[in-house]
Amino acid sequence: MPIREIRHPLVRHKLGLMRRADISTKHFRELAQEIGAILTYEATQDLPLEHCSIQGWCGEVAVEKISGKKITVVPILRAGIGMLDGVLSLIPGAKVSAVGIARNEETLAAHTYLEKLVSQIDQRLALIIDPMLATGGSLIATIDMLKKAGCKEIRALVLVAAPEGIAALEKTHPDVRIYTASIDQRLNENGYILPGLGDAGDKIFGTK
């Protein structure tokens, strides 16, 4: 499974701001959307194009448009919602498949509580979005669900990834490409990423 850490200076800067303990809910939200947009740009670099011709202001003009598969964005609720607008700012026509997964705080096991996938998912590229890849349980459960529904091409965008989660994904779904703003150091004894961002869902929704 290829993992790509996006080392663009804007990403490094924005992620550094997100790590501040005293960041406001507003600022954290804005940065999650902005980095979400940059990761989308990176994850869509190889979308196939086709040539076509349109009527321009001076007559017929040859242009290009994205061909082939359409995209479904798959936010993992809740925290994935915090990247959704940023992703849709670049691909506004994408359909959204919402997946609800909660991590049990004691066992760290991923529990699925919602599955709202769009139609014709077998013909779409799925872009899963979630700020945090920790043990990998939530992402693995989402990929299992998408593959069971027939989805053939899946990519994941995460703000921060832990080596433990990357290794778990490598074992279970080596075909899924992951784009991240940072590969961090490790998980702590409670399954939180270090240095990480803390609880991303709580920071996005202002629940703590």
Ligand code: PRP
């Ligand atoms: C967080 C995060 C991921 C998951 C990562 O969500 O947004 O979905 O944990 O951990 P994992 O890789 O060990 O599965 P959480 O379940 O806390 O819910 P939330 O989105 O409501 O904050």
Ligand code: URA
């Ligand atoms: N979920 C979070 O929000 N943060 C982590 O570090 C791990 C899981």
